[in-house]
Amino acid sequence: MLASSLKVNKMDISPDWVVGFIDGEGCFLIGISRNPATATGYQVLPEFVVARHRRDVQVLYALKRFFRCGVVRPDHSDRYAYRVRDLQGLRKVCDFFLKHPLKTKKRIDFKRFHRILTMIEQGKHMSLDGLLEIIKIGLSIGNQPHLKQVLLEIQQRLRAG
Amino acid sequence: MLASSLKVNKMDISPDWVVGFIDGEGCFLIGISRNPATATGYQVLPEFVVARHRRDVQVLYALKRFFRCGVVRPDHSDRYAYRVRDLQGLRKVCDFFLKHPLKTKKRIDFKRFHRILTMIEQGKHMSLDGLLEIIKIGLSIGNQPHLKQVLLEIQQRLRAG
Numbered sequence: 001m002l003a004s005s006l007k008v009n010k011m012d013i014s015p016d017w018v019v020g021f022i023d024g025e026g027c028f029l030i031g032i033s034r035n036p037a038t039a040t041g042y043q044v045l046p047e048f049v050v051a052r053h054r055r056d057v058q059v060l061y062a063l064k065r066f067f068r069c070g071v072v073r074p075d076h077s078d079r080y081a082y083r084v085r086d087l088q089g090l091r092k093v094c095d096f097f098l099k100h101p102l103k104t105k106k107r108i109d110f111k112r113f114h115r116i117l118t119m120i121e122q123g124k125h126m127s128l129d130g131l132l133e134i135i136k137i138g139l140s141i142g143n144q145p146h147l148k149q150v151l152l153e154i155q156q157r158l159r160a161g
Numbered sequence: 162m163l164a165s166s167l168k169v170n171k172m173d174i175s176p177d178w179v180v181g182f183i184d185g186e187g188c189f190l191i192g193i194s195r196n197p198a199t200a201t202g203y204q205v206l207p208e209f210v211v212a213r214h215r216r217d218v219q220v221l222y223a224l225k226r227f228f229r230c231g232v233v234r235p236d237h238s239d240r241y242a243y244r245v246r247d248l249q250g251l252r253k254v255c256d257f258f259l260k261h262p263l264k265t266k267k268r269i270d271f272k273r274f275h276r277i278l279t280m281i282e283q284g285k286h287m288s289l290d291g292l293l294e295i296i297k298i299g300l301s302i303g304n305q306p307h308l309k310q311v312l313l314e315i316q317q318r319l320r321a322g
Contacts, residue, residue, distance in 0.1 A: 011264055016177030021264075023178075023220070024185020055266045059184070062264070103172055103182075103223070105216045 011062040015100050018066055021059075022097075023104040026050050028113035030138030032150050039126045042150060044134055046117055048093050051081040067093055090117050109141045128154055172223040176261050179227060182220075183258075184265040187211050189274035191299030193311050200287045203311060205295055207278055209254050212242040228254055251278050270302045289315055 013021075031045035048070070050063060060072045060082040069089030075081040084093055094114045101107055116134050124130030135151045138144055174182075192206035209231070211224060221233045221243040230250030236242040245254055255275045262268055277295050285291030296312045299305055 013181075013264060014177045016175045017181035017184075017264065020174075020178035020181025020183075021185050022181075024182050052265070059265050103174060103178065104213070104220050 010065075011058055013059075013062050013066055015096070018063070018096075019100050019102060021063075022050065023102050023106055025052070026106070028106075028109050028141060030113070030116060030134070030141060030144060030147065032135065032138075032147055040128055040131050040154075042131060042154075044116070044120060044125045044131070044138075045085065046090055046113060046120065048084040048090060048113075049081055051075050051079050054078050054080050056080075067096065069093070087117070087121065091121070112137050112141050128158055132158065171226075172219055174220075174223050174227055176257070179224070179257075180261050180263060182224075183211065184263050184267055186213070187267070189267075189270050189302060191274070191277060191295070191302060191305060191308065193296065193299075193308055201289055201292050201315075203292060203315075205277070205281060205286045205292070205299075206246065207251055207274060207281065209245040209251060209274075210242055212236050212240050215239050215241050217241075228257065230254070248278070248282065252282070273298050273302050289319055293319065 027047075027049045029047045029049060031047060033043050033045060034041060035043040050060060052060060054074075057072065057080045060080055063082050064070050064072055067084065067089070069086070069092050070082055070084035072080060072082050084090055094110075094117055097107075097110050098114070102110055116137050119125060119130060119134055125134055132151070132154050135147050135154065138147045139151065188208075188210045190208045190210060192208060194204050194206060195202060196204035211221060213221060215235075218233065218241045221241055224243050225231050225233055228245065228250070230247070230253050231243055231245035233241060233243050245251055255271075255278055258268075258271050259275070263271055277298050280286060280291060280295055286295055293312070293315050296308050296315065299308045300312065
Protein backbone atom coordinates (compact mmCIF):
# COMPACT_ATOMS: atom_id res chain seq x y z
CA MET A 1 0.00 0.00 0.00
CA LEU A 2 2.75 2.37 1.05
CA ALA A 3 4.92 1.35 -1.91
CA SER A 4 2.00 1.93 -4.23
CA SER A 5 1.28 5.44 -2.84
CA LEU A 6 4.94 6.30 -3.13
CA LYS A 7 4.90 5.14 -6.74
CA VAL A 8 1.95 7.41 -7.48
CA ASN A 9 3.91 10.33 -6.06
CA LYS A 10 7.00 9.66 -8.16
CA MET A 11 7.19 11.89 -11.14
CA ASP A 12 8.72 10.65 -14.38
CA ILE A 13 10.82 13.27 -16.09
CA SER A 14 12.69 12.87 -19.35
CA PRO A 15 16.05 14.38 -20.38
CA ASP A 16 14.30 16.82 -22.75
CA TRP A 17 11.88 17.95 -20.04
CA VAL A 18 14.83 18.54 -17.69
CA VAL A 19 16.63 20.63 -20.33
CA GLY A 20 13.48 22.71 -20.95
CA PHE A 21 12.81 23.21 -17.26
CA ILE A 22 16.40 24.18 -16.46
CA ASP A 23 16.44 26.52 -19.48
CA GLY A 24 13.66 28.31 -17.64
CA GLU A 25 14.44 27.78 -13.97
CA GLY A 26 18.01 26.58 -13.34
CA CYS A 27 20.91 28.69 -12.05
CA PHE A 28 24.63 28.07 -12.30
CA LEU A 29 26.30 30.10 -9.56
CA ILE A 30 29.85 30.70 -8.42
CA GLY A 31 30.12 31.61 -4.75
CA ILE A 32 33.30 32.42 -2.86
CA SER A 33 34.02 32.59 0.86
CA ARG A 34 37.01 33.41 3.00
CA ASN A 35 38.58 30.24 4.41
CA PRO A 36 41.97 30.44 6.16
CA ALA A 37 42.36 26.65 5.91
CA THR A 38 42.85 26.83 2.10
CA ALA A 39 46.11 27.65 0.28
CA THR A 40 44.73 30.94 -1.08
CA GLY A 41 42.60 31.94 1.92
CA TYR A 42 39.44 31.61 -0.19
CA GLN A 43 37.11 28.78 -1.05
CA VAL A 44 35.31 28.61 -4.41
CA LEU A 45 31.75 27.33 -4.11
CA PRO A 46 30.19 26.40 -7.44
CA GLU A 47 26.51 25.59 -7.16
CA PHE A 48 23.64 24.40 -9.33
CA VAL A 49 20.27 25.59 -7.97
CA VAL A 50 16.60 25.30 -8.88
CA ALA A 51 14.16 27.11 -6.58
CA ARG A 52 10.37 26.87 -6.71
CA HIS A 53 7.31 27.62 -4.64
CA ARG A 54 6.77 24.84 -2.09
CA ARG A 55 3.73 23.59 -4.03
CA ASP A 56 6.25 22.27 -6.57
CA VAL A 57 8.62 20.54 -4.13
CA GLN A 58 7.75 17.25 -5.87
CA VAL A 59 9.41 18.50 -9.05
CA LEU A 60 12.57 19.33 -7.08
CA TYR A 61 12.66 15.79 -5.67
CA ALA A 62 12.18 14.46 -9.21
CA LEU A 63 15.28 16.45 -10.26
CA LYS A 64 17.22 15.05 -7.30
CA ARG A 65 16.31 11.50 -8.34
CA PHE A 66 17.09 12.32 -11.97
CA PHE A 67 20.61 13.64 -11.28
CA ARG A 68 21.20 11.21 -8.38
CA CYS A 69 22.83 13.92 -6.30
CA GLY A 70 22.10 17.15 -4.42
CA VAL A 71 19.61 18.04 -1.71
CA VAL A 72 16.12 19.57 -1.50
CA ARG A 73 15.75 22.04 1.37
CA PRO A 74 13.48 24.94 2.38
CA ASP A 75 14.70 28.19 0.86
CA HIS A 76 13.64 31.68 1.95
CA SER A 77 9.95 32.55 2.27
CA ASP A 78 7.59 29.86 0.90
CA ARG A 79 10.13 28.42 -1.50
CA TYR A 80 12.16 25.21 -1.67
CA ALA A 81 15.44 24.75 -3.50
CA TYR A 82 17.21 21.81 -5.10
CA ARG A 83 20.96 22.40 -4.72
CA VAL A 84 24.04 20.54 -5.91
CA ARG A 85 27.30 21.73 -4.34
CA ASP A 86 29.66 18.74 -4.14
CA LEU A 87 32.11 18.29 -7.01
CA GLN A 88 31.05 14.74 -7.85
CA GLY A 89 27.41 15.82 -8.10
CA LEU A 90 28.28 18.90 -10.17
CA ARG A 91 30.28 16.68 -12.53
CA LYS A 92 27.16 14.53 -13.07
CA VAL A 93 25.06 17.65 -13.72
CA CYS A 94 27.64 19.06 -16.14
CA ASP A 95 28.05 15.76 -17.99
CA PHE A 96 24.28 15.71 -18.50
CA PHE A 97 24.17 19.23 -19.98
CA LEU A 98 27.21 18.52 -22.16
CA LYS A 99 25.26 15.62 -23.66
CA HIS A 100 21.89 17.46 -23.69
CA PRO A 101 22.65 21.13 -24.45
CA LEU A 102 20.46 23.91 -23.11
CA LYS A 103 18.53 25.81 -25.81
CA THR A 104 18.45 29.29 -24.27
CA LYS A 105 21.44 31.57 -23.81
CA LYS A 106 21.79 30.00 -20.36
CA ARG A 107 24.01 27.50 -22.14
CA ILE A 108 26.69 30.25 -22.22
CA ASP A 109 26.50 30.51 -18.41
CA PHE A 110 26.65 26.73 -18.26
CA LYS A 111 29.79 26.61 -20.44
CA ARG A 112 31.54 29.10 -18.15
CA PHE A 113 30.39 27.18 -15.09
CA HIS A 114 31.70 23.94 -16.59
CA ARG A 115 35.04 25.59 -17.36
CA ILE A 116 35.33 26.62 -13.70
CA LEU A 117 34.36 23.16 -12.46
CA THR A 118 37.05 21.62 -14.68
CA MET A 119 39.65 24.09 -13.36
CA ILE A 120 38.71 23.17 -9.78
CA GLU A 121 38.95 19.46 -10.62
CA GLN A 122 42.46 20.19 -11.94
CA GLY A 123 43.37 21.99 -8.69
CA LYS A 124 43.84 25.36 -10.38
CA HIS A 125 41.84 27.10 -7.64
CA MET A 126 44.68 26.40 -5.21
CA SER A 127 46.94 29.11 -6.67
CA LEU A 128 46.15 32.83 -6.61
CA ASP A 129 46.60 33.04 -10.41
CA GLY A 130 44.18 30.17 -10.98
CA LEU A 131 41.71 31.61 -8.49
CA LEU A 132 41.87 34.98 -10.24
CA GLU A 133 41.03 33.36 -13.57
CA ILE A 134 38.14 31.44 -11.98
CA ILE A 135 36.72 34.62 -10.47
CA LYS A 136 36.99 36.46 -13.79
CA ILE A 137 35.01 33.71 -15.52
CA GLY A 138 32.58 33.65 -12.59
CA LEU A 139 31.97 37.38 -12.97
CA SER A 140 30.93 36.83 -16.58
CA ILE A 141 28.11 34.50 -15.40
CA GLY A 142 25.26 36.93 -14.87
CA ASN A 143 25.18 39.23 -11.90
CA GLN A 144 27.47 37.96 -9.11
CA PRO A 145 28.71 41.17 -7.46
CA HIS A 146 30.18 39.36 -4.40
CA LEU A 147 33.00 38.10 -6.64
CA LYS A 148 34.08 41.64 -7.53
CA GLN A 149 35.40 42.41 -4.03
CA VAL A 150 37.43 39.20 -3.90
CA LEU A 151 38.80 39.92 -7.39
CA LEU A 152 40.14 43.27 -6.18
CA GLU A 153 41.67 41.71 -3.06
CA ILE A 154 43.49 39.03 -5.05
CA GLN A 155 44.73 41.50 -7.68
CA GLN A 156 46.14 43.60 -4.82
CA ARG A 157 47.88 40.57 -3.29
CA LEU A 158 49.35 39.55 -6.64
CA ARG A 159 50.65 43.09 -7.22
CA ALA A 160 52.18 43.11 -3.72
CA GLY A 161 53.88 39.79 -4.64
CA MET B 162 23.38 30.64 -48.82
CA LEU B 163 20.54 32.57 -47.22
CA ALA B 164 18.46 29.41 -46.79
CA SER B 165 21.43 27.70 -45.20
CA SER B 166 22.02 30.54 -42.71
CA LEU B 167 18.36 30.53 -41.81
CA LYS B 168 18.52 26.81 -41.21
CA VAL B 169 21.45 27.26 -38.83
CA ASN B 170 19.38 29.75 -36.84
CA LYS B 171 16.39 27.44 -36.54
CA MET B 172 16.17 25.77 -33.20
CA ASP B 173 14.81 22.25 -32.89
CA ILE B 174 12.64 21.79 -29.84
CA SER B 175 10.90 18.60 -28.78
CA PRO B 176 7.50 18.20 -27.07
CA ASP B 177 9.19 17.26 -23.77
CA TRP B 178 11.46 20.32 -23.90
CA VAL B 179 8.42 22.53 -24.53
CA VAL B 180 6.60 21.01 -21.53
CA GLY B 181 9.66 21.56 -19.29
CA PHE B 182 10.19 25.11 -20.50
CA ILE B 183 6.51 26.07 -20.10
CA ASP B 184 6.47 24.43 -16.64
CA GLY B 185 9.11 27.03 -15.80
CA GLU B 186 8.22 30.00 -17.96
CA GLY B 187 4.72 29.86 -19.41
CA CYS B 188 1.66 31.80 -18.20
CA PHE B 189 -2.01 31.11 -18.75
CA LEU B 190 -3.86 34.37 -18.21
CA ILE B 191 -7.49 35.48 -18.29
CA GLY B 192 -7.92 39.15 -19.14
CA ILE B 193 -11.18 41.01 -19.35
CA SER B 194 -12.05 44.37 -20.89
CA ARG B 195 -15.16 46.50 -21.23
CA ASN B 196 -16.61 46.24 -24.73
CA PRO B 197 -20.06 47.73 -25.41
CA ALA B 198 -20.25 45.78 -28.71
CA THR B 199 -20.63 42.45 -26.86
CA ALA B 200 -23.86 41.01 -25.40
CA THR B 201 -22.61 41.35 -21.81
CA GLY B 202 -20.62 44.58 -22.22
CA TYR B 203 -17.38 42.72 -21.47
CA GLN B 204 -14.87 40.80 -23.54
CA VAL B 205 -12.97 37.83 -22.12
CA LEU B 206 -9.34 37.71 -23.29
CA PRO B 207 -7.64 34.40 -22.59
CA GLU B 208 -3.92 34.49 -23.33
CA PHE B 209 -0.92 32.15 -23.33
CA VAL B 210 2.33 34.08 -22.78
CA VAL B 211 6.03 33.32 -22.52
CA ALA B 212 8.31 36.30 -21.87
CA ARG B 213 12.12 36.26 -21.92
CA HIS B 214 15.06 38.61 -22.08
CA ARG B 215 15.66 39.66 -25.69
CA ARG B 216 18.81 37.53 -25.85
CA ASP B 217 16.44 34.54 -25.95
CA VAL B 218 14.11 35.82 -28.66
CA GLN B 219 15.17 32.83 -30.79
CA VAL B 220 13.55 30.47 -28.29
CA LEU B 221 10.30 32.45 -28.54
CA TYR B 222 10.34 32.12 -32.34
CA ALA B 223 10.99 28.39 -31.92
CA LEU B 224 7.83 28.19 -29.75
CA LYS B 225 5.88 30.11 -32.40
CA ARG B 226 7.00 27.62 -35.06
CA PHE B 227 6.29 24.73 -32.72
CA PHE B 228 2.70 25.75 -31.96
CA ARG B 229 2.13 27.21 -35.46
CA CYS B 230 0.31 30.20 -34.03
CA GLY B 231 0.79 33.37 -31.97
CA VAL B 232 3.16 36.31 -32.31
CA VAL B 233 6.56 37.37 -30.96
CA ARG B 234 6.72 41.05 -30.01
CA PRO B 235 8.82 43.35 -27.82
CA ASP B 236 7.50 43.40 -24.27
CA HIS B 237 8.33 46.01 -21.61
CA SER B 238 11.97 46.85 -20.87
CA ASP B 239 14.51 44.54 -22.58
CA ARG B 240 12.11 41.63 -22.88
CA TYR B 241 10.25 39.93 -25.71
CA ALA B 242 7.04 37.94 -25.40
CA TYR B 243 5.48 35.11 -27.34
CA ARG B 244 1.69 35.52 -27.11
CA VAL B 245 -1.26 33.46 -28.32
CA ARG B 246 -4.62 35.24 -28.07
CA ASP B 247 -6.83 33.94 -30.89
CA LEU B 248 -9.16 31.06 -30.08
CA GLN B 249 -7.88 28.77 -32.84
CA GLY B 250 -4.30 29.22 -31.65
CA LEU B 251 -5.27 28.70 -28.01
CA ARG B 252 -7.08 25.49 -29.00
CA LYS B 253 -3.83 24.22 -30.56
CA VAL B 254 -1.86 25.14 -27.44
CA CYS B 255 -4.43 23.49 -25.15
CA ASP B 256 -4.62 20.34 -27.27
CA PHE B 257 -0.83 20.05 -26.99
CA PHE B 258 -0.86 20.31 -23.17
CA LEU B 259 -3.80 17.89 -22.92
CA LYS B 260 -1.65 15.36 -24.76
CA HIS B 261 1.63 16.33 -23.01
CA PRO B 262 0.71 17.26 -19.42
CA LEU B 263 2.70 19.82 -17.46
CA LYS B 264 4.62 18.37 -14.50
CA THR B 265 4.46 21.30 -12.08
CA LYS B 266 1.35 22.59 -10.34
CA LYS B 267 1.00 24.94 -13.32
CA ARG B 268 -1.06 22.10 -14.82
CA ILE B 269 -3.86 23.13 -12.40
CA ASP B 270 -3.81 26.66 -13.89
CA PHE B 271 -3.77 25.09 -17.33
CA LYS B 272 -6.83 22.92 -16.55
CA ARG B 273 -8.77 25.99 -15.40
CA PHE B 274 -7.62 27.92 -18.46
CA HIS B 275 -8.72 25.06 -20.72
CA ARG B 276 -12.10 24.93 -19.00
CA ILE B 277 -12.57 28.65 -19.73
CA LEU B 278 -11.47 28.26 -23.35
CA THR B 279 -14.00 25.44 -23.81
CA MET B 280 -16.75 27.59 -22.27
CA ILE B 281 -15.90 30.42 -24.68
CA GLU B 282 -15.92 28.00 -27.62
CA GLN B 283 -19.42 26.97 -26.48
CA GLY B 284 -20.52 30.63 -26.36
CA LYS B 285 -21.11 30.61 -22.61
CA HIS B 286 -19.29 33.92 -22.21
CA MET B 287 -22.19 35.63 -24.01
CA SER B 288 -24.52 35.43 -21.01
CA LEU B 289 -23.92 37.18 -17.70
CA ASP B 290 -24.25 33.86 -15.81
CA GLY B 291 -21.66 32.19 -18.04
CA LEU B 292 -19.37 35.20 -17.80
CA LEU B 293 -19.63 35.13 -14.00
CA GLU B 294 -18.60 31.48 -13.93
CA ILE B 295 -15.67 32.19 -16.29
CA ILE B 296 -14.48 35.04 -14.08
CA LYS B 297 -14.71 32.88 -10.94
CA ILE B 298 -12.54 30.21 -12.58
CA GLY B 299 -10.21 32.94 -13.87
CA LEU B 300 -9.79 34.31 -10.35
CA SER B 301 -8.59 30.89 -9.20
CA ILE B 302 -5.71 31.05 -11.72
CA GLY B 303 -3.00 32.75 -9.70
CA ASN B 304 -3.14 36.45 -8.99
CA GLN B 305 -5.46 38.25 -11.42
CA PRO B 306 -6.91 41.12 -9.36
CA HIS B 307 -8.42 42.95 -12.39
CA LEU B 308 -11.08 40.20 -12.58
CA LYS B 309 -12.27 40.94 -9.05
CA GLN B 310 -13.77 44.34 -9.97
CA VAL B 311 -15.64 42.90 -12.96
CA LEU B 312 -16.92 40.03 -10.80
CA LEU B 313 -18.46 42.56 -8.37
CA GLU B 314 -20.02 44.56 -11.22
CA ILE B 315 -21.64 41.47 -12.77
CA GLN B 316 -22.90 40.19 -9.43
CA GLN B 317 -24.54 43.60 -8.88
CA ARG B 318 -26.17 43.54 -12.32
CA LEU B 319 -27.46 40.00 -11.76
CA ARG B 320 -28.92 41.00 -8.38
CA ALA B 321 -30.55 44.06 -9.98
CA GLY B 322 -32.08 41.65 -12.58
